[in-house]
Amino acid sequence: MRLHREGTPTLLLVLAVVSFGLFLLVKWPVIPTALAVLIGSALIMVLGIVFWFFRVPNRTPTADDQAILSPCDGKVVVIEEVEETEYFKDKRIQVSIFMSPLNVHINYHPIGGTTSYYKYHPGKYLVAWHPKSSTENERSTVVTRHPKHGEVLFRQIAGAMARRICTYAETGKPAMQGEEFGFIKFGSRVDLLLPVDAKVAVALGQVVTGSDTIIAHFKS
Secondary structure: OEEOHHHHHHHHHHHHHHHHHHHHHHHOOOOOHHHHHHHHHHHHHHHHHHHHHOEEOOOOOOOOOOEEEOOOOEEEEEEEEEEEOOOOOEEEEEEEEEEOOOOOOEEEOOOOEEEEEEEEEOOEOOOOOOOOHHHHEOEEEEEEEEOOOEEEEEEEEEOOOOOOEEEOOOOOOEEOOOOEEEEEOOOEEEEEEEOOOOEEOOOOOOEEOOOOOEEEEOOO
16 A cells, blocks of 8 residues: 655654554553553554555546546535635536545546646635535635636635645646645545536535546536
8 A cells, every 4th residue: 555645744753653652551561451452552543544544545547528527535515506706706516525534635636637726725624514614714726727618626625623735736737637636634625616517427425536436527
């Protein structure tokens, strides 16, 4: 299993803490054996969870010029028509995907084209499924212009546990469908703002896979 580069500082810190804790349990056995085993097991479990969180799955993106792919792993929690106020300033279909701490937190380009807009917004850390998290939480907005179908906006949103959003997309640079464009640490959400004539292909509550599940199709 390959680990994501964004996890290196966290993994080293957790590994050091767990190793030190296990060393103390073995070197100075001042507590009952059963309790020491329980604490040691808990420390190893924490380390395992952190390794699991920063895993990088082996995936072959679904290349489809008519499709808008899922930008992340998670569950669809919102499908609705909204007024997009940051960039388009018109009506769009919003599809929001919630990522639990156990999901892969890599973010993928949903379409191919050119990055036409990027902006980071500092903000709050409301729970990721809160209705106001899209506009009040820490977030990064990216817009990709497809050469045939126009623009799609996708927004990385920090959740109550997330404290770092990493975005690699750069304005004016190419974007390849299914390739990584960012990473969010520890529980978060990604919003997609689609053209109103896009045909949504997922349902509320559906579990989706980044760079693989088709979220919607462009109008032909």
